[in-house]
Amino acid sequence: MKMFLSVKGALLLTLLLVVALGSGTALASRQAGVTAQESLTRKDGATIVTSSLCTANNGQFSVWGSGWRSGEIIILSVVKDKDTSIIWFSGSVNAAGAFELAMDIVTKPPNDTSTKVRYPGAGLFTLEALGVSGRLATTPIMTVDDKCGSDSMM
16 A cells, blocks of 8 residues: 555656646747737838939939838839829839839830839929838939939939
């Protein structure tokens, strides 16, 4: 009978150790409150910057953007007014959710696959990049017929 009690005690002790170790392991597991990267869940996480605020017709112009999902399709366009936009680019961002575009602004671009984009006319417009997820980034752009003045340069 004494031997039976010692086996019972050993089993009880082993069971208590398993329960204690199991609860400690459960508490040390991965945190459940950790979420995905914040910039990928918010709609206002995208940004674009340009090589300058002002650009002339027949001039070079660059745009950089970030904050979209990996490989997301975006449309870069110049908003002239509430009814008119000129699309300058449509395509995918890279694996980091960023893009870089170098282009020449001309009065009449030769075709859709060229790095030349259509001149929107002289004025102050909104350059916007819109992704299929709904992320929108904007920046002002001033286009002029001849040369940008020193007061309109970034």
